Amino acid sequence: QSVLTQPPSVSGAPGQSVTIACTGGSSNIGAAYDVHWYQQLPGTAPKLLIYGNNNRPSGVPDRFSGSKSGTSASLAITGLQAEDEADYYCQSYDSSLSGYVFGTGTKITVL
C-alpha cells in the first residue's frame, strides 16, 4: 500500500503541458523530506528524472520540472512528446516507517 498518492493516468496531445500531483502526509513530504521523480518506460528499469524537488540530472530535458509545497509535490512536463509516454513515480522518505516510499504511479498517454 503506497503512502504517496498519484492520479492513475494523465493524457495530453503532443506539444501540450501536463502535470502530475503527488500527495503525501506529515511524516514524509510534510516533514520536509525531499521529493524525487522517476520515469519508467515500458519493460525497462526506472530512471531518475528529478531529484531534490526540482533538480534535473544531466541529460534530462528542461521540459521536465518539479515543485513541492506542504504535503504535496508536482511534476510538470511541457511540450509533450511521444517518447514521454511512460509511467512516472514520485518518491520520498517516511520518518514513521524509517524507510523510502513511492507514489502509486501515473501513466502518461500522448494522444
Next chain:
Amino acid sequence: EVQLVESGGGLVQPGGSLRLSCEASGFTVSSKFMSWVRQAPGKGLEWVSVIYSGGRTYYADSVKGRFSISRDNSKNTLYLQMNSLRAEDTAVYYCAKGIAEAGPGGWFDSWGQGTLVTVSS
C-alpha cells in the same frame, strides 16, 4: 560508469528461499546507501530494504523478519536473502544506488535491470 547487475531470480515454491545478488561497478557499495525495490507484475514500485554506508539496515513491514539485506565489500556486491517466500513476493527486484545530501532520505540515481522472482507451486 556506474553499473548494477542483478542475478539470482527464478521460480521458487511458497515457503522457499532465494538469494539475490547485485554486482556493482564504477563505485564502492560500502560508500553509498543501497536499496532493493520491487515491482509486482503490472503494479507500481515498492521499496523493500536499505543498507546504509555505516551498516544499518531497514525493511518494509511486508518483508520484515523474512528478508535480509547485506553486502560483501570485497566483491562490491549487494545481496538480498529472501526466506519464507509467499506468492505476493512475486515481482521484479531491482537494486538501486542511493544518494543523500544529509541525514535520512535521498534518492536513487542508478538502477539495475532487475531480476524476476516468481513464487508459485
